[in-house]
Amino acid sequence: MAILVVVDGMGDRPVASLGGETPLEAANTPHLDGLADGGATGLVDVVRPGVPPGSDTAHLALLGYDPYCDYTGRGGFEALGAGLTVEEGDVAFRGNFATVEDGVVVDRRAGRDVEEGDELASLLDGVSPDGFPGVEARVRHTTQHRCAVVLRGTGLSRAVGDADPHVEGTEVPVVEPLDGSEEARRTAEVLNALGEKFHEILEGSEINERRSTEGKPPVNRLLIRGAGVVPDLEGFYERFGVRGSFVAPVALYRGVCLSAGLKPVGLDESVVSMGDVEQVEAEAEEAAGAANSDFLFVHVKGTDNASHDGRCGDKVDVIEAVDAMVGELRAAHGGHVAVTADHSTPCSIGRHSGDPVPILVHGPEVRPDDSESFGEGSCGGGNLHRLRGRDVIYELMNLEGRVGLHGE
Amino acid sequence: MAILVVVDGMGDRPVASLGGETPLEAANTPHLDGLADGGATGLVDVVRPGVPPGSDTAHLALLGYDPYCDYTGRGGFEALGAGLTVEEGDVAFRGNFATVEDGVVVDRRAGRDVEEGDELASLLDGVSPDGFPGVEARVRHTTQHRCAVVLRGTGLSRAVGDADPHVEGTEVPVVEPLDGSEEARRTAEVLNALGEKFHEILEGSEINERRSTEGKPPVNRLLIRGAGVVPDLEGFYERFGVRGSFVAPVALYRGVCLSAGLKPVGLDESVVSMGDVEQVEAEAEEAAGAANSDFLFVHVKGTDNASHDGRCGDKVDVIEAVDAMVGELRAAHGGHVAVTADHSTPCSIGRHSGDPVPILVHGPEVRPDDSESFGEGSCGGGNLHRLRGRDVIYELMNLEGRVGLHGE
Numbered sequence: 001m002a003i004l005v006v007v008d009g010m011g012d013r014p015v016a017s018l019g020g021e022t023p024l025e026a027a028n029t030p031h032l033d034g035l036a037d038g039g040a041t042g043l044v045d046v047v048r049p050g051v052p053p054g055s056d057t058a059h060l061a062l063l064g065y066d067p068y069c070d071y072t073g074r075g076g077f078e079a080l081g082a083g084l085t086v087e088e089g090d091v092a093f094r095g096n097f098a099t100v101e102d103g104v105v106v107d108r109r110a111g112r113d114v115e116e117g118d119e120l121a122s123l124l125d126g127v128s129p130d131g132f133p134g135v136e137a138r139v140r141h142t143t144q145h146r147c148a149v150v151l152r153g154t155g156l157s158r159a160v161g162d163a164d165p166h167v168e169g170t171e172v173p174v175v176e177p178l179d180g181s182e183e184a185r186r187t188a189e190v191l192n193a194l195g196e197k198f199h200e201i202l203e204g205s206e207i208n209e210r211r212s213t214e215g216k217p218p219v220n221r222l223l224i225r226g227a228g229v230v231p232d233l234e235g236f237y238e239r240f241g242v243r244g245s246f247v248a249p250v251a252l253y254r255g256v257c258l259s260a261g262l263k264p265v266g267l268d269e270s271v272v273s274m275g276d277v278e279q280v281e282a283e284a285e286e287a288a289g290a291a292n293s294d295f296l297f298v299h300v301k302g303t304d305n306a307s308h309d310g311r312c313g314d315k316v317d318v319i320e321a322v323d324a325m326v327g328e329l330r331a332a333h334g335g336h337v338a339v340t341a342d343h344s345t346p347c348s349i350g351r352h353s354g355d356p357v358p359i360l361v362h363g364p365e366v367r368p369d370d371s372e373s374f375g376e377g378s379c380g381g382g383n384l385h386r387l388r389g390r391d392v393i394y395e396l397m398n399l400e401g402r403v404g405l406h407g408e
Numbered sequence: 409m410a411i412l413v414v415v416d417g418m419g420d421r422p423v424a425s426l427g428g429e430t431p432l433e434a435a436n437t438p439h440l441d442g443l444a445d446g447g448a449t450g451l452v453d454v455v456r457p458g459v460p461p462g463s464d465t466a467h468l469a470l471l472g473y474d475p476y477c478d479y480t481g482r483g484g485f486e487a488l489g490a491g492l493t494v495e496e497g498d499v500a501f502r503g504n505f506a507t508v509e510d511g512v513v514v515d516r517r518a519g520r521d522v523e524e525g526d527e528l529a530s531l532l533d534g535v536s537p538d539g540f541p542g543v544e545a546r547v548r549h550t551t552q553h554r555c556a557v558v559l560r561g562t563g564l565s566r567a568v569g570d571a572d573p574h575v576e577g578t579e580v581p582v583v584e585p586l587d588g589s590e591e592a593r594r595t596a597e598v599l600n601a602l603g604e605k606f607h608e609i610l611e612g613s614e615i616n617e618r619r620s621t622e623g624k625p626p627v628n629r630l631l632i633r634g635a636g637v638v639p640d641l642e643g644f645y646e647r648f649g650v651r652g653s654f655v656a657p658v659a660l661y662r663g664v665c666l667s668a669g670l671k672p673v674g675l676d677e678s679v680v681s682m683g684d685v686e687q688v689e690a691e692a693e694e695a696a697g698a699a700n701s702d703f704l705f706v707h708v709k710g711t712d713n714a715s716h717d718g719r720c721g722d723k724v725d726v727i728e729a730v731d732a733m734v735g736e737l738r739a740a741h742g743g744h745v746a747v748t749a750d751h752s753t754p755c756s757i758g759r760h761s762g763d764p765v766p767i768l769v770h771g772p773e774v775r776p777d778d779s780e781s782f783g784e785g786s787c788g789g790g791n792l793h794r795l796r797g798r799d800v801i802y803e804l805m806n807l808e809g810r811v812g813l814h815g816e
Contacts (some may be wrong), residue, residue, distance in 0.1 A: 367763065367785060369785065383785070385794035391457035394762060398763065401757060406456070406460070
């Protein structure tokens with residue numbers, strides 16, 4: 001079995017409090033170091049050198065697609081990953097349950113842990129905006145404040161801006177069309193009408209009365225962003241002849257995997273409310289037990305959570321949990337493994353950066369190089385040199401003999 | 409003189425029976441090691457990381473062309489290399505003399521050494537398929553069971569599938585059009601009719617009666633594959649201002665060189681029936697004596713033959729013959745030399761792989777690096793890092809001062 005482990009935001013920069021090492025370098029990672037020692041290492045520019053990848057484009061690239069040509073917006077992945085059906089002509093979005101006062105967004109996440117998310121989403125699911133009886137919205141709650149939304153109807157376009165101001169303290173923006181087409185103009189109007197309709201329904205719901213008595217902020221707006229459609233990708237089986245599966249607890253990454261034709265390994269829903277380290281442990285158990293696949297994709301989120309918050313020490317802890325997981329995976333499955341990240345999220349800046357990410361590849365057909373440990377610095381000297389994100393899966397599949405000739 | 413030596417399928421993976429070394433690492437190669445020591449080394453992804461190059465696309469790339477944009481199928485190279493004329497509108501193919509029984513291919517090579525190849529080809533040369541009087545086939549035998557075929561007529565397309573099942577024990581496939589064009593549909597029909605016509609002619613030939621009395625399998629079918637046209641390439645002289653020539657005994661590689669405007673160095677026809685090591689020695693003599701050229705391309709086939717058969721030790725022997733050849737070339741010609749491969753063919757798997765290939769560049773203008781020997785591992789640490797195939801000729805021509813400015 002070939003395994004690709006993507007440790008979200010793992011790449012970092014030297015940290016003074018870690019003695020000038022990166023979190024990966026500072027972490028105690030005997031399994032990863034052993035694989036680097038016996039395998040080959042390098043660096044990966046997931047999108048392009050110096051360009052910070054988005055979470056969606058990064059995963060698209062790491063699964064072998066072109067992050068520029070094959071990218072059709074985030075929404076399609078969010079919706080697929082949330083379990084919604086997305087048909088041709090549909091436009092999909094990411095949504096946030098939020099709290100507004102007099103049209104101003106005061107909390108983009110309505111307190112973050114929206115326990116009533118499923119109930120709230122069911123109030124909005126199936127609604128048509130006033131004036132557009134032929135357009136219907138499907139709404140699905142995923143985790144905390146997060147939702148996915150699909151618009152279904154004729155003449156819709158993904159060329160529309162966001163209904164999310166992205167910062168608090170400002171008004172909910174009017175959605176604008178992003179090109180001159182009639183479809184974009186109409187879709188923008190649909191979204192503006194839908195935003196008002198959702199606001200009306202949420203404001204009048206008993207759920208907010210209940211939340212009010214519990215001292216919680218009202219959930220009275222769904223902020224919609226990231227218009228997209230599901231890209232028409234050549235699937236993994238068609239491209240490589242492999243049966244692929246994935247372990248990924250977050251909707252967006254599940255959606256990218258599904259669009260590539262990978263099948264989910266059943267992960268208990270409780271995993272989403274676990275701590276970062278516990279989540280890695282639960283994933284390790286699922287991934288080690290995965291069978292009937294030629295390829296397994298494993299996504300770890302906790303490293304990125306810690307990075308965005310600047311929690312360097314916690315990032316080290318999650319990386320050590322990943323090390324244990326990779327040890328379990330090597331014990332459970334033969335074949336080739338690659339471990340890398342979707343992007344760097346330096347703790348010092350708390351957001352995605354364009355620094356390349358380290359990679360290691362290990363297995364029976366790998367030409368070993370001189371690298372002895374897994375870290376940004378040591379991988380910089382490895383014989384894989386500097387790859388692009390979309391090369392990674394080809395490197396791995398080549399070792400398994402799964403890439404067809406170009407030419408004859 | 410600048411020299412590019414391409415050692416076919418030389419790249420490999422660690423081999424247990426060679427103490428974990430690759431054949432190149434295990435071979436005794438004092439000349440190549442000396443050049444690596446005094447020059448610079450690196451790795452080359454001839455097509456793209458992880459993608460196994462075909463023989464045609466690989467050579468196109470190593471001569472500086474784009475293996476995706478500039479590739480127009482194998483057939484044109486085969487025909488050019490066989491000495492056939494290919495005009496605009498012609499579609500060319502690779503052909504195999506084969507043995508069929510009741511429509512089933514029992515030997516794709518009709519015993520492999522088809523001594524009557526020239527005679528058989530002359531029976532088919534100039535034939536028109538029934539129902540298509542305006543279309544004529546030109547057929548030329550090259551070596552053993554191998555032929556090239558050119559279809560001449562109006563309204564032909566290279567968007568057609570193969571009339572070769574590629575495996576034995578199955579029926580000769582019906583050629584299918586690969587796009588929706590009228591030309592592709594017609595060309596598929598032409599090929600199906602031509603296959604039957606060739607079958608009829610071969611079945612009725614006296615040559616097969618003679619072969620039968622000698623206990624040889626009948627040659628009663630020409631399996632046609634690899635539809636292509638000759639790409640319209642900017643020639644070597646136009647691009648670099650150099651007079652280029654080549655030493656290459658196999659039709660396909662000769663064809664790629666001819667399409668790039670290189671001129672053949674006369675190699676005795678007997679070279680094609682020599683053993684792999686003797687062939688290298690004959691090529692060495694020709695290449696060392698080559699004059700009146702600014703650039704010489706030398707192709708060695710024996711390494712790939714040994715690799716496809718999993719004959720690791722023989723691969724080592726051919727590499728040692730290449731080492732001696734390179735020594736002779738350095739003694740005979742000044743200037744710069746690059747030695748690399750068109751792809752890896754690991755002995756363990758016996759087919760082209762997407763592993764990068766080693767390269768060395770040596771000569772007066774090269775910046776030497778720390779590499780001390782020529783092998784996959786040591787080249788991985790060289791200062792050329794990881795190039796693409798089409799960069800190789802530019803690296804070499806740059807050292808000779810032959811690459812024009814891009815911009816002003």
